[in-house]
Amino acid sequence: MRIDRILDDRYPCFSFEFFPPKTDEGMENLFNAVAELKHDEPGFVSVTYGAMGSTRDRTIEITKRIKRDLGVEAMSHLSCVGTTREELRAILDEIGEAGIENVLALRGDPPQGETEWKPTPGGLKYSTELAELITQNYEYAVGAACFPEVHPEAADMESDLRFLKKKVGAGARFLITQLFYDNELYFNFVDKAREFGIDVPIIPGIMPITNYQQIKRITGMCGATIPAELERELSARQENPAAVQDLGVAYATLQSADLLARGAPGIHFYTLNRSPATRAILSALRAWRPWEGGERPKPVLAAAG
Numbered sequence: 363m364r365i366d367r368i369l370d371d372r373y374p375c376f377s378f379e380f381f382p383p384k385t386d387e388g389m390e391n392l393f394n395a396v397a398e399l400k401h402d403e404p405g406f407v408s409v410t411y412g413a414m415g416s417t418r419d420r421t422i423e424i425t426k427r428i429k430r431d432l433g434v435e436a437m438s439h440l441s442c443v444g445t446t447r448e449e450l451r452a453i454l455d456e457i458g459e460a461g462i463e464n465v466l467a468l469r470g471d472p473p474q475g476e477t478e479w480k481p482t483p484g485g486l487k488y489s490t491e492l493a494e495l496i497t498q499n500y501e502y503a504v505g506a507a508c509f510p511e512v513h514p515e516a517a518d519m520e521s522d523l524r525f526l527k528k529k530v531g532a533g534a535r536f537l538i539t540q541l542f543y544d545n546e547l548y549f550n551f552v553d554k555a556r557e558f559g560i561d562v563p564i565i566p567g568i569m570p571i572t573n574y575q576q577i578k579r580i581t582g583m584c585g586a587t588i589p590a591e592l593e594r595e596l597s598a599r600q601e602n603p604a605a606v607q608d609l610g611v612a613y614a615t616l617q618s619a620d621l622l623a624r625g626a627p628g629i630h631f632y633t634l635n636r637s638p639a640t641r642a643i644l645s646a647l648r649a650w651r652p653w654e655g656g657e658r659p660k661p662v663l664a665a666a667g
């Protein structure tokens with residue numbers, strides 16, 4: 363089923379992101395985690411696409427198996443890195459042959475060791491071109507990325523939003539945010555996006571903190587900030603991994619509850635291929651139901667016209 367339709371049918375829509383592991387053991391862990399999380403009735407699961415297409419086959423294979431074997435709707439991520447337009451079309455054909463109906467259209471980051479983004483000769487420069495390529499040639503529901511703290515290469519929020527508007531114009535029917543730890547950044551971003559006429563659902567991306575060094579590395583790479591108060595509590599526990607995890611689950615639960623109470627269409631959890639933290643958060647949310655009494659977001663298909 364297309365994710366734009368799922369977002370119309372389900373409120374709130376919880377989704378989970380996984381990355382293709384390199385080993386058989388990692389693969390087994392991933393499918394165990396998805397099977398566990400299936401109990402929480404996800405709206406969809408998404409599978410990332412490695413740098414330079416390094417996970418191309420695994421991304422498609424895992425997405426296909428999640429849908430076919432576990433009966434959970436799934437989405438493949440796809441990036442423009444190191445790939446020509448023809449190669450992208452071949453990958454998109456494969457995605458269709460695998461029965462996948464949803465694609466997250468991304469530009470991707472420069473390969474390791476390079477700082478500047480350069481498109482591959484014969485390839486695409488921005489994710490907008492990929493969204494366009496997909497909508498002009500395929501029936502997939504297209505999603506795209508967005509950045510409450512502004513994409514690191516963008517001059518400012520306004521120019522980032524101008525390009526985001528084009529991406530939606532090119533066919534992106536829903537957006538998933540980069541991870542963030544301050545909800546005001548999300549609500550400020552959504553308000554500004556609406557002012558720019560971007561009216562598709564903007565699903566907040568939440569990464570429960572489970573490891574201090576890891577979250578410092580990830581936020582450093584993607585340009586997300588950790589609020590000073592949270593940083594203080596995390597660093598006070600950095601020698602105690604279990605205490606960091608407890609704090610991470612508690613914080614993500616509060617963050618998600620506030621997002622849902624204030625009208626977010628759902629939560630996209632960056633799971634890092636593990637289920638316990640996300641399951642604990644979801645169990646608390648389902649027991650508390652913070653979305654009840656809030657204003658339900660308007661349907662996607664009606665919004666997209």
Ligand code: FAD
Nearest residue numbers: 410411439468469470488489507513515516522525538540
């Ligand atoms: P774009 O939309 O192309 O934007 C990149 C930059 O170019 C921005 O600064 C934008 O403002 C600017 N820009 C856009 N259009 C124009 C234009 N016409 N002229 C000038 N400037 C323009 N990476 C992976 O490799 N694999 C993944 O699976 C993956 N999954 C992700 C999932 C989510 C939810 C998110 C938030 C990110 C993900 N990423 C992934 C990372 C992503 O590829 C990087 O953040 C990348 O730097 C930007 O991708 P984008 O699709 O937003 O790029």
